[in-house]
Amino acid sequence: MPDLVPRLAEAELEDLMRSFRIVIVNGPRQSGKITLLEQFQRRHGGVYRTLDDEAILNAALDDPATFARQEPAPVLIDEIQRGGDSLLRAIKRVVDQNRDRGQFILSGSARFLTVPTLSESLAGRAALIELWPLAVSERVAASPDFLLRAFTEPRSLLVADSRWSRADYLRVTVEGGYPELLFSTAPSRRARWFRSYVTMIATRDIREFATIRHQNAIPRLLSLLAASLGCTIVNTHLSQAMEQSWETTRNYLSYVETVFLTARLSPWSTNLTSRIVKSPKIYLTDPGLAAHLLDADPAGLLDDDGARRGQLVETFVVNELRKQLGWSRARAELFHFRDRDGGEVDIIVERPDGRIVGIEVKSGLTVTGRSFTHLSRLRDRLGDAFVHGYVLSFSPDPLPFGDRLTALPISYLWQAG
Known part of the structure; x- marks a missing residue:
């Protein structure tokens, strides 16, 4: 083979x-x-x-x-x-x-x-x-443990510049990780595959354990979730868009999670961060599927400076981290953080002893001190429990940004340098 x-x-x-x-x-x-x-x-x-x-x-x-x-x-x-x-x-x-x-x-x-x-x-x-779709680590034949190093050896990550370009990142984001599509570059074939995939799961797999009233309900729900990737779910908005009760919509959300089409990041808090927004974030578990539902392609995303590119890249990073937890020696869980004062950190990685790493995801080439605003606030609030904060971006340069704050290329998730 x-x-x-x-x-x-x-x-x-x-x-x-x-x-x-x-x-x-x-x-x-x-x-x-x-x-x-x-x-x-x-x-x-x-x-x-x-x-x-x-x-x-x-x-x-x-x-x-x-x-x-x-x-x-x-x-x-x-x-x-x-x-x-x-x-x-x-x-x-x-x-x-x-x-x-x-x-x-x-x-x-x-x-x-x-x-x-x-x-x-x-x-x-x-x-x-x-077992999730292929991680980039598997595609490039690397076996890194970014999460362990992020907790134990943050300075060891300040090595050579990344060789990955914006086009490289957007290509692997849109491709996703399903092995069947790994060697397929024809957009029309990929689109047909994703349509058939969603239809099969909606009409067969979910219907084996649940009742779906409307045939198009699951594809519509997935499209709505794709349009709000990385956002906290507002129950009334989602149920209104589905034109169904919140109880029915909530059931459908649980169904797509049961068949691994979505996964949630629960809100993270401690007694020191009690003013949190308690809604979860829901992500599609493959950025390629999300890109299909948004009709996004790498060339179009290169020129897209709006929310769509940022949401897809954040989805990509969240899924790469989720996959890495399957083999990482750093036992940990993923959360998101957002408080009522406007503080937000895309990803919180928490170990069983309560120590945390914060990660922000940017889909641009420029990282500045302002990119660390919410990470530095969280660091100051948590003290020693805050191990390190990282901003992952398209920038090729790994750079320190002060006490326990570092900017890294996204490619360091699988390949340092």
């Missing part, structure tokens, strides 16, 4: 299969889960089954106990959510009777713990991996 891109999740899957009876690989459709499972099977053997095959699905539904006892181990089952609770309970019985490690890999394109039709969680028996 000359076009196969090695995934940084492979090592984690290998490690977890040595430690747990079950590993669950979750992620959006077409993110590469099947390829990851097939590669694992080539190295370790076992049985691979996909419940997207109707005959195999029927066998699993008709006799889940027999289906769960296939040999040899490991048993790899794709689209596990389609098998329902009966299959999950059968798998639970197998691993309770035999406590050997590495018995099952269960893969699904819906968030395993939030699918309304599933009540069995396999808690205490399974580890979870989220």
